[in-house]
Amino acid sequence: MGMSLQQIVFGVLSIISIISALGVILSKNPVTSVLCLIVTFFTIAGHYIMLNAQFLAVVHIIVYAGAIMVLFLFVIMLMNLNAEIEPQKRSWLKYAGAISGGALLLVLLAALREASVSSLQPGAVEIGLISNLGKTLFSTYVLPFEVSSILFLSAMVGAVVIGKKEGHES
Amino acid sequence: MNALISTALAGVVMMFAGLFIRNKQHIKFVAIAALLIVSVANLAELSTIEGGSRTVLGMVTVSHFSILFNAIAFGATLIYFLLSGSAFEKVGEHVADYFALVFFILSGITLASSFSNLLMLFLAIEIISIPQYILAGSNKRTPKSSEASLKYFLMGSFSTGILLMGITLIYGAAGTFNIEELGLGNGDINPLALCGIILLAFALSFKVSAAPFHFWTPDVYDGSPTVFTSFMATVVKAGSFIAFIRIFHGAFTGTNISAHWQLLLSLVTAATLLIGNFTAVFQQSVKRMLAYSSIAQAGFMLFAVISMNKYATQGIILYAAAYSVATIGVFAVTMKLKDYTFDGFNGLARTQPVLAVTTAIFVCSLAGIPLTAGFFAKYFVLTAAVQQGNLLWLVVLAVLCAAISAYYYFRVIIAMYFKQGEPATKEEITGGFKVMLVITAAIVILLGVFPGLLLNLI
Numbered sequence: 001m002g003m004s005l006q007q008i009v010f011g012v013l014s015i016i017s018i019i020s021a022l023g024v025i026l027s028k029n030p031v032t033s034v035l036c037l038i039v040t041f042f043t044i045a046g047h048y049i050m051l052n053a054q055f056l057a058v059v060h061i062i063v064y065a066g067a068i069m070v071l072f073l074f075v076i077m078l079m080n081l082n083a084e085i086e087p088q089k090r091s092w093l094k095y096a097g098a099i100s101g102g103a104l105l106l107v108l109l110a111a112l113r114e115a116s117v118s119s120l121q122p123g124a125v126e127i128g129l130i131s132n133l134g135k136t137l138f139s140t141y142v143l144p145f146e147v148s149s150i151l152f153l154s155a156m157v158g159a160v161v162i163g164k165k166e167g168h169e170s
Numbered sequence: 171m172n173a174l175i176s177t178a179l180a181g182v183v184m185m186f187a188g189l190f191i192r193n194k195q196h197i198k199f200v201a202i203a204a205l206l207i208v209s210v211a212n213l214a215e216l217s218t219i220e221g222g223s224r225t226v227l228g229m230v231t232v233s234h235f236s237i238l239f240n241a242i243a244f245g246a247t248l249i250y251f252l253l254s255g256s257a258f259e260k261v262g263e264h265v266a267d268y269f270a271l272v273f274f275i276l277s278g279i280t281l282a283s284s285f286s287n288l289l290m291l292f293l294a295i296e297i298i299s300i301p302q303y304i305l306a307g308s309n310k311r312t313p314k315s316s317e318a319s320l321k322y323f324l325m326g327s328f329s330t331g332i333l334l335m336g337i338t339l340i341y342g343a344a345g346t347f348n349i350e351e352l353g354l355g356n357g358d359i360n361p362l363a364l365c366g367i368i369l370l371a372f373a374l375s376f377k378v379s380a381a382p383f384h385f386w387t388p389d390v391y392d393g394s395p396t397v398f399t400s401f402m403a404t405v406v407k408a409g410s411f412i413a414f415i416r417i418f419h420g421a422f423t424g425t426n427i428s429a430h431w432q433l434l435l436s437l438v439t440a441a442t443l444l445i446g447n448f449t450a451v452f453q454q455s456v457k458r459m460l461a462y463s464s465i466a467q468a469g470f471m472l473f474a475v476i477s478m479n480k481y482a483t484q485g486i487i488l489y490a491a492a493y494s495v496a497t498i499g500v501f502a503v504t505m506k507l508k509d510y511t512f513d514g515f516n517g518l519a520r521t522q523p524v525l526a527v528t529t530a531i532f533v534c535s536l537a538g539i540p541l542t543a544g545f546f547a548k549y550f551v552l553t554a555a556v557q558q559g560n561l562l563w564l565v566v567l568a569v570l571c572a573a574i575s576a577y578y579y580f581r582v583i584i585a586m587y588f589k590q591g592e593p594a595t596k597e598e599i600t601g602g603f604k605v606m607l608v609i610t611a612a613i614v615i616l617l618g619v620f621p622g623l624l625l626n627l628i
Contacts, residue, residue: 107365107368108365110361111361111362111364111365112361112362114361115343115360115361115362140227140228141289142227143226143227143229143230143290144229144287144289144290144293147174147281147290147293147297148293150178150181150274150277150278150297151293151296151297151300153181153182153274154181154270154271154274154297154300154301154304155300157185157267157270157271157274157301157304158271158300158301158303158304160264160267161262161264161267161268161271161304161308162304162307162308162310162319164264166262166263166310166311
């Protein structure tokens with residue numbers, strides 16, 4: 001049974017994204033971590049395209065790989081982070097984390113093995129286009145869309161409260 | 171819906187109030203007026219509901235229950251504003267913004283009491299959480315406050331990630347976000363859904379600071395400005411519990427599936443009761459004791475989550491009111507004192523008799539002494555568990571833990587009445603503050619004698 005082109009692309013993308021995601025957490029150098037994260041974002045964008053979610057893929061690259069990653073790099077440069085000043089974590093903490101994370105992984109894997117996932121059919125080619133997304137967003141999901149503005153407003157207020165300098169009080 | 175819209179608008183009004191009103195005292199009055207309008211708008215919706223509930227766009231279901239819970243949250247916040255509103259000014263300069271953030275949290279709580287869609291659950295939890303991260307770090311003069319904020323933010327975002335993962339898995343299993351259409355557990359259990367439910371339970375346990383997800387609580391509550399700790403530990407916690415109960419009672423009650431999470435959550439409850447109560451015993455600071463006591467009280471509120479019957483819904487309403495009002499009162503008194511340790515309360519009965527009497531009433535209510543609201547609150551949640559049948563061991567444990575809790579609550583009373591000392595207050599105790607304390611204590615006793623006042627409204 002030969003694999004279709006789609007399956008091959010999916011496999012390659014998945015392998016690259018897992019390897020680069022591991023690179024993010026295993027690399028000692030923060031800059032390498034960020035670069036690995038960018039690769040991960042691109043491969044996830046690839047998955048979006050395969051699901052016919054073209055708009056989401058483009059936004060994902062612009063927002064995450066573009067804006068947020070540039071911010072990350074700036075912070076790392078400004079704070080001059082490098083491996084030497086990384087605080088040493090206590091070793092029992094590492095083991096506890098590894099054991100509990102591993103237990104969760106085991107549970108999830110066992111569940112996924114048992115689960116009957118009905119074969120996913122990607123929607124029609126035009127389903128991920130911006131006009132269709134906009135129609136859904138402003139009809140079915142208009143309430144969550146509007147309510148999320150409260151979330152952003154409070155985050156903005158927070159940025160001002162945290163960021164603004166306090167006057168000359170004691 | 172009225173409540174959601176009016177709280178969001180009130181938040182915006184508060185932001186502009188900061189622009190135009192220079193006098194910080196006046197900003198507090200604007201906030202109190204706005205809260206009163208919000209409460210009226212919320213209650214006005216009662217008459218428009220026909221047939222028990224009304225669903226808006228398939229996302230939000232407004233019912234008598236949700237309106238009653240909103241009313242309790244607004245009422246507790248009103249008491250909080252009246253008792254502790256003037257302490258906002260001492261935290262920092264952005265007084266109006268702090269009030270705005272409190273209103274945004276309230277709009278998250280109105281969502282938590284009425285969502286009928288997993289997307290709205292996520293938004294509710296986030297709208298409740300993000301302003302809290304900011305309020306925790308609002309005192310920029312002490313590094314402890316910033317540390318609390320950062321710690322809370324990092325852990326909170328991580329738990330939100332787990333919440334989202336859970337929602338995703340449930341969507342994958344059921345193919346819908348609508349909690350009435352999920353229909354989990356009536357046929358074969360999809361392992362994906364079970365995983366999703368477990369992750370959801372973990373994330374929400376974090377938000378209500380249930381053990382073993384409670385490690386952030388003492389540090390964050392201790393490091394944050396006391397006035398905001400008071401709000402986070404009471405109204406916000408009750409709001410998170412309503413979200414917890416709505417999702418678990420509303421969507422995961424299928425006959426095959428409820429046993430799974432019930433077992434898991436009863437273990438969480440047992441751990442929360444034990445850890446909360448035993449650690450609270452060893453605290454020297456009243457503020458830190460209240461942080462651990464809030465964990466212990468969360469253990470009692472979890473009873474309402476794991477037992478699915480009429481008593482559980484009544485119990486959580488009563489518990490939310492009793493616990494919030496009493497804790498807000500104790501915090502308000504603690505904030506007036508210079509020394510937050512138990513020794514700081516020594517001899518308070520002699521110098522400030524009104525403060526001592528009311529504090530004693532609040533503390534008795536927290537311990538669950540009869541004739542106070544806390545007694546019936548505990549009675550109802552434990553009755554709910556007894557009715558459930560298979561949770562008797564947990565009820566016995568809870569009663570034992572309630573006895574332990576009497577020890578650390580009564581330490582406050584003993585310090586006030588039976589020890590000598592000169593408790594120093596930060597400022598002059600005004601007559602208005604005393605009157606408010608007495609009214610608050612009266613509410614606690616009134617609910618303890620006539621719990622039907624609240625329960626008949628459901």
